[in-house]
Amino acid sequence: MANNKNIVVGLDIGTTKICCVMAETGGDEPEIIGLGSHPSRGMRKGVVVNIDATVDSIKRAVEEAELMAGIEVDSVYVGMAGAHISGFNSHGVIAARGHEVTRQDMEKALEAARTVNVPLDREIIHVIPQEYIVDGQDGILDPEGINGVRLEAKAHIITASVTSVQNIIRSVNRAGLEVEDLVVEQLAASEAVLDRDEKELGVALVDLGGGTCDIAVYLNGAIRGTSVVPLGGGHITNDVAIGLRTPNHEAEKIKRQCGCATAAMVPDDESLEVPGVGGRESRMLSRRVLADIIEPRMTEMFTMIRDELERSGFNQRKKIASGMVLTGGSAVMQGTCELAEAIFDMPVRLGTPIEIGGLVDLVNGTVYATPVGLVVYGHRQMKLGQGKKRNGRGPINKAFGRMWGWAAELMGS
Numbered sequence: 140m141a142n143n144k145n146i147v148v149g150l151d152i153g154t155t156k157i158c159c160v161m162a163e164t165g166g167d168e169p170e171i172i173g174l175g176s177h178p179s180r181g182m183r184k185g186v187v188v189n190i191d192a193t194v195d196s197i198k199r200a201v202e203e204a205e206l207m208a209g210i211e212v213d214s215v216y217v218g219m220a221g222a223h224i225s226g227f228n229s230h231g232v233i234a235a236r237g238h239e240v241t242r243q244d245m246e247k248a249l250e251a252a253r254t255v256n257v258p259l260d261r262e263i264i265h266v267i268p269q270e271y272i273v274d275g276q277d278g279i280l281d282p283e284g285i286n287g288v289r290l291e292a293k294a295h296i297i298t299a300s301v302t303s304v305q306n307i308i309r310s311v312n313r314a315g316l317e318v319e320d321l322v323v324e325q326l327a328a329s330e331a332v333l334d335r336d337e338k339e340l341g342v343a344l345v346d347l348g349g350g351t352c353d354i355a356v357y358l359n360g361a362i363r364g365t366s367v368v369p370l371g372g373g374h375i376t377n378d379v380a381i382g383l384r385t386p387n388h389e390a391e392k393i394k395r396q397c398g399c400a401t402a403a404m405v406p407d408d409e410s411l412e413v414p415g416v417g418g419r420e421s422r423m424l425s426r427r428v429l430a431d432i433i434e435p436r437m438t439e440m441f442t443m444i445r446d447e448l449e450r451s452g453f454n455q456r457k458k459i460a461s462g463m464v465l466t467g468g469s470a471v472m473q474g475t476c477e478l479a480e481a482i483f484d485m486p487v488r489l490g491t492p493i494e495i496g497g498l499v500d501l502v503n504g505t506v507y508a509t510p511v512g513l514v515v516y517g518h519r520q521m522k523l524g525q526g527k528k529r530n531g532r533g534p535i536n537k538a539f540g541r542m543w544g545w546a547a548e549l550m551g552s
Contacts, residue, residue: 146172147521148204149513150197150215150316151324152307154182154373155349155391155468157196159204160502160510161212162495162518169518170497171511173210175203184350184369185221187306190313197314214317216517218509219307220324220346220353223300226365228269228293229255235290240273240282248292257298264304264321265297269361280360295362297323322516324509325353325365328466331512332490332505333357340461343453344490345444346509347467347475349373352444356453364451370440372469375433382432383424389414393429394472400437401474402430430474437475441482462486466508 145165151158161173177199181192201212231251235244253266271279273287282290308318328346338357346353352368372394379398380390397411409426453459462485465475470489479487492502492511502511 146208146210146212147514147517148201148212148215149218149327149510149517150201150311151218151327151510151513152182152193152197152310153179153218153220153324153349153509154185154351154371155179156506157193157200158507158510159200159212159215160507160514161204161208161210162497162514164518164521166496168494168496169514171495171499171502171514172497173204173206173208174498174501174507175200175205175207177203179349181310182350184371185219185348186223186300186303187310190306190310193310194313197310197316201314201316212316214319215311216319216513216520217307217311217321218324218327218513219299219304219321220348220351220367221299221303222351222367222369223303224264224297224323224353224365224367225299226295226297228364229253229296231292231294233290235273235287237288238286240271240285240287240290242283244290245271245282245292248290249294252292252294253296255296260301261298262301262304263296264299264323265295265326267295267297267326267362269293269295269363270359278359295365297326297365299323319517320520322513323353323365324348325355326362327510327512327516328353328490328508329355329357329362329512330515331492331495331508332464332466334493335360337461337464341459342461343448343459343463345463345465345467347372347440347465347469349468352440352467354444354447356448356451356459358458364453366447366451368440368443368447370436370443372467374440375436375469378432378436379429383413383429384416385413386416394433395468397426397429398433399426399430399473400433400478402427402434404474404477405430433472434474434478437469437472437478438482441479445483459485462488464488464490466490466505468506470505 149160157179159175162169177196181189229252231248233247271282272291325346339360341358344355348371350371354366356364376391380387405427414421476487
């Protein structure tokens with residue numbers, strides 16, 4: 140949010156970049172009014188390793204967005220990622236006592252599902268309702284008003300490392316901002332790029348981040364699983380830097396401008412200029428050499444994602460019938476969708492933000508799926524009147540107050 144109560148701000152704190160998106164929320168959909176981005180200097184695999192550098196990167200990204208929008212920011216919805224994030228499904232049961240199910244009953248059932256043993260070094264970030272069961276009848280999205288004796292709630296619970304969460308919040312606070320809410324990045328990206336039909340039929344969203352690949356699986360309109368694979372675009376960049384003997388920042392440019400995930404798609408006669416290290420002269424290399432470096436790492440990454448889906452029981456056509464959606468910076472490389480389709484044996488598309496207005500052309504890319512998704516999430520929370528600031532003092536365990544934001548989406552309100 141900002142000084143104007145009709146403004147919502149999403150801050151994506153990633154391993155390779157920090158991105159800030161600002162939007163007006165007066166209408167049916169958020170209107171993008173500002174965008175700022177800056178390289179992330181203090182993060183590694185989604186975890187803060189240098190608070191001062193992270194604070195500086197946050198400030199620069201936010202200042203750029205403020206300059207474009209002409210509005211000062213005071214609080215933000217923050218996206219977070221990392222291998223420390225994990226999710227699992229839970230089940231809660233209460234007695235409905237033979238009367239009509241009320242909102243209070245639904246709330247109690249979700250609270251029962253949330254009552255699980257969580258290690259002291261972890262905290263609950265999200266409790267997301269999946270479905271309700273009334274007297275054995277499953278698949279109910281909104282049981283309010285139904286007569287029953289026994290009410291059950293199925294929910295997906297996402298936890299994260301307490302210290303990692305506290306360091307993220309501390310970094311944002313030191314940048315002069317308050318944290319409206321924390322959202323894991325694959326859920327934020329889902330808000331921006333997936334439509335209701337995909338979620339109903341079954342879809343896997345994969346956010347190819349700089350340090351990790353974040354996965355979210357939807358089926359029957361609700362999230363069914365989340366997981367993280369500890370490989371990302373940064374590993375590809377490092378491979379390119381070593382393989383071509385060029386500085387990392389130059390390797391990142393080469394990867395983005397000339398990279399291809401499927402070597403067979405690159406003509407043999409195409410070449411590229413590779414800057415040398417330590418003042419050495421630049422040299423010309425075949426673009427096919429670059430693709431031969433990138434493809435094995437991308438293949439390893441997608442294979443690990445496929446194995447994770449299989450382990451979770453989701454790598455089946457009947458469960459992910461609509462296919463896979465890729466977001467993140469590495470998704471835009473030529474040949475990425477083709478390689479993914481060959482490995483996963485399902486349709487694959489790139490996920491770009493939908494159902495937004497304003498300066499759409501500025502955020503029309505997979506790179507901005509997460510920050511735009513944070514804005515969409517914040518827009519819905521503001522409509523429901525459920526914005527809650529988290530200041531990092533004491534235990535941070537306020538997931539229950541946000542259940543109904545996800546529940547509203549599940550029920551189509």
